[in-house]
Structure formats: C-alpha cells, structure tokens
Amino acid sequence: MEQANSVRPDGEPKAGILAHLEGLEAQMSRPCKRSKELQQARAEESALGTKIHELRRLRDKLRAEVNQQRARGKASSANVESGQTVEIGEQEVLERKQESVKAILQAYRFTGLSGKQTSRGVCVCISTAFEGNLLDSYFVDLVIQRPLWIHHHSIPVFIPLEKIAAKYLQTDVQRFLFSLCESLNAYAGRKYQADRLQSDFAAFLIRPLQRNSLCNLLSFTYKVDLMGQSSFCARLLYKDLTATLPTDATVTYQGTEALSALREEQRASHEALFCTKPLHQVFASFAREEELDLSLAS
Template structure:
C-alpha cells in the first residue's frame, strides 16, 4: 500500500513538471512562429520590390523601342514621299544593318593597314598591334580589353617600359581609338629603334669597335665606330638619346673623336674633311636617318675613296 501511494505521488509530480515545461515552451514556439512569418513577409516584400524594379526597366526599354520604331517609320515615310512604295520596313532595316556591317568591315580593314586588328572575346575585345619599320613586319603585341564600365585592360603583352598605365588613364575611358593609336606609336617606335640597333650589330659589325651598348627600351645607344673599317685612323664614339619614346630617330646625338689623328695617317686623311667637320656631319646623319642607312652611306663613301686612291 505504501509503495502504491509513493508511485501515485511521483506520477503527480512528473505531470506537474511536464505541464510547467509546456507552459514555458509555448510562448517560445509562438515567438518562433511569428519570427518565421515575419521573415517570410520580408522575403516576399523584397521579391516584390525586385519584380517592380524589373517591370520598370522593361517598361523603359519598351518605350525606347516604341520611340525608335516611330522614328524609323517617320524617316522611311519622309524618304519615300513622292516615290513609288518601297519594300516593307523590315527590309529597309535589314538594308541599314547591312550597310552598317559593310562600314564596320571597311573600318577594320583600314585599321589593319595601320597595324591594328581586333576580335571579339567573351570579356570584350582583344586588339592585336603589329609593328613595322620601313615595310618590314616586326613584333606584334596584344591588349585584351574588358567591355564594362569603366573599361579595363584584363591582360596584355606590352613591354613593362612602355607607358601603358599613363596612356590608359589618359585616353582609355574617353577615347579608346586615340588610346590604341598612341599605344601603337610607342610600340612601333620601340620596335623601330630595336630593329636599327640589331641591323647595326649584324650588318655593319666591321665598322664597330666592340659591341654597341643599349638599354631595354632602346632609347639610349652608345657605340664606337670607324668610317673606314680598314683605316688606321682613330675611331669615333657616338651617343644617341631618344627622349621622345614615340619616335624612332634620336632627339640628341653626340659624336666625339677617340684619341687624336696621327700626322702620318696617309693620303686618305689629307683628302678627307677635318675631324670637326666629320663630327658635325655624323651627328646630323644620325639625327635624321636610320642607323643602317648611315653606315650604308659610310660604306659607299669608303668605296669611292678607295677608288680615288687606286686611280
């Protein structure tokens, strides 16, 4: 009997505890339900706001298209006044698109003649810049431009010493055509300077006393040379500076005589101009003509001199 009474008392206590627990959890469950409903309402409102914004944009596009259609219809009507009925509007639009396509093709062809060509990419457009000097095709470089706002250069092969960042900051966002033309000028001038230095070293090594010295940009070139390779006369030292990086000819030239002329240098010295006259003439040649042209002229003058001495 005693045990039965204790068991009944324990069941009563457990029942009271569960009732109290349910009484505490019930408000929490109600709060959670209210919170879920509030979040659902906020989500629905955000979606509704987004849909309204999309509808507004689509309406703007629709209005623009309607205005464009009306404008084209009025243009066709004005051009066709007093003339026999022409083809439908769709055909006229197709002809307009074809004319635009032909114009673009002609423009791209013209760009190719200037050393620029382009092709569309997934990001935007990739422009190939081909460099030449005196009709010789030299290096090619590319610039991959992302078509976005603002325009951005995604990747390129332009040498680091070319002022690409300055040109981009100055022209890319306002005049991309001018940006490409200016970049082409810099690259073409660099390739031209490099081409001349390479030709000097490969084709006229007999005139040089030691290899020429140049920096990576090829805007500073120094070399020691003789006008007549077989002559015992003292050589000249030339220093060419290209301050304008968009040009392939030097802006400052200094030619100095290495050593002094000896009295017994021979009849060739007596027949030739003085050292000062030669220096001035050489500086003028280096400033106005490509390097390989200057040394080709030296070679011809040497042949003439040998012919005079032999006669």
C-alpha cells in the same frame, strides 16, 4: 407742236449734254473707287497679318506647354524608375564602346591594328613595322565593362601602357589604341635600327653597341676608315618615345692625333646625319664611301 425747251439756243439737244456730264462723272468716280478698293485691301491684309501673328503666338505658347509637360513626365518617370534607367544607360554606354572598338579595328586593319571579338570584349593585335619590314606583334585583351579594363596583354614592361591607359582608355578608346600603336612602332623602329647596326655593320664598331631596354639611349664607338686609327664615339638620345630618330646626338672624336679641321667637319656632319637618317642608313653611306676610297686607291 414741238416740245418746249427740247433744243438749246446753240442747237445742241439736252439729252447729249446730260450723257456727256454723266460720262465725265463716271470718269471722275473711277479713281475714287479704285482708291477705296485699295484701302479696303490694305485693311484686310493688315487684319490678316495681325491674325497670323496672334495664331503664331498661340502656337508657340501651346508648343512650350507641351514641351514642359513632356519634360515633367520624363522627370517623373526617371524618378520612379531611376534604378532601371541607370542600368539601361550603362548598358547603352558599354554597347556603344563595343561598337566603337569594332569600328576602330575596321578602320585600322590596314595600318597594323586588327582584332576579334571575345566573350568579354575584344582582343586587339598590334603589328609593328619599319621601312616596310614587318616586325613584332603584340596583343591587348580588353574587357568591355564599366569601367573598361585590360585582362591580358603582351606589351613590354618598358612601354608606358599604364600611363596611356589612364589617360585615354575610359574616355577615348581610339586615342588609346593609336597612342599605344605609335609607341610600339617607334620602339620597334629603334630596335630594328640597332639590330641592323650590330648585324650588318659590325666591322665599323670598335666596341659593342650599348643600349637600354627601350632603345631610346644608344652609345657606340665606331670608325669610318676601316684601315685608319681614328674613331668617333656617338651617344644618341630619343627623348620622344614615339620617334624613330634621336632628338639629341653627340659625337666626339676618339683619335690619337689632334683634332684636325677635316675630322671636326666629319664629326659635325655625323651628328647631323644621325638626327636626320635611320642609323643603318648612315652606316650604309659610310660603307659606300669606304668602297669608293678603296676603288680609287686601287
């Protein structure tokens, strides 16, 4: 005998229908399950983020407390041992200055600065030059103490050593040496030009060259045409003591005849030459013109 209701009127078994319904139900439940898993993951992520933020806040708080304790400890130690700390601090400053001077001398050994360490500090030698010609050398004996001071030196009295030292020695040793070197080289360059004019071009000078000790004011009367009677008087002023070319050049005509257009042109060109070329180079050009005129005349 067949089991009752085992087959539907349309002939489909009941078991197949239930299985189909269960499959549909499973398919519908999958998205819901994934949505719940996603929500759960987001909730866990949010909780972790909150926890991380809280841990960072606690870390920063602890770090600040540690820094405060260290600062209080250092302040307390400084108050207890203030005298010793000041002494050590000054010693460190002096050692750093000494190392700075050594580094400067090493850096400038190819630019005219050299030196050696002494029992008191360091002795710096400044060698001057102009146009590749080595000129005079000077020395400064520095005592590395607090404050730094100059024990001996061979700097000429007209070089503003005290002014440069007051401005830079205690705050910037490198700037002090550089400024001093710059002033000495400029003086040596001006002196070199004046010496060359007197020794190599004396035939062009009507009267001896006049100059001051710093060689920043030169005055001389000269002629361009060695066979002529016309002459010029030049006054060169070097306002910048670190320069080897004059800042002001004044040339006046000294001839017996009236100032012609040609002489005025010469006078103006000489003023421009004195401000743009070294003194001995200007007179070297005068000599070449004289030689050219003599060759044309012969």
